[in-house]
Amino acid sequence: MALLVIPMLLIFIAVRQSSKGSALYWSNRIGRNNEIFKMPKFRSMLIETPDVATHLLNTSDSYLSPIGGFLRSTSLDEFPQLFSVLKGDMSFIGPRPALHNQDDLIAL
Known part of the structure; x- marks a missing residue:
């Protein structure tokens, strides 16, 4: 777990330093059930x-x-989702959790 915290903390600081606003973006998703x-x-x-x-x-x-393109191209912007996996909201296997307006994915 400590191995995950250090790089996440560095990314958190980099996001905060490169632009104003929160370092995290929270998206409402539709999960299991x-x-x-x-x-x-x-x-x-x-x-x-x-x-x-x-x-x-x-x-x-x-x-x-300023660092958004790098985060997206390396998928580092997805890193905090590991906590959702550990929490049980998501899993490594299966479809990505759908947005509320993605009825075709929710039906799966």
């Missing part, structure tokens, strides 16, 4: 980003924080 839980990610976008799906933004890259 259609229960809603909060899934954490390191924030890779600026806090001024419109609250819409990233693929709906014309220039989504312009909303990335």
Whole structure:
């Protein structure tokens, strides 16, 4: 566990230093038995980003924080989800937890 905390702490500090706002982004997801839980990610976008799906933004890259592109390309923004796995909200195996508007995935 200590091996996970040190790199996560470094990323947390880097996110906080590179842009204003919280280092973590919490997304409501639909988990097992259609229960809603909060899934954490390191924030890779600026806090001024419109609250819409990233693929709906014309220039989504312009909303990335200074280290957001790196976090996404290396998938380090997903690192906090390990705590959701340890907590039992998620698992390593199976589909990614769906957003509330992804009915096709929720039906699986």
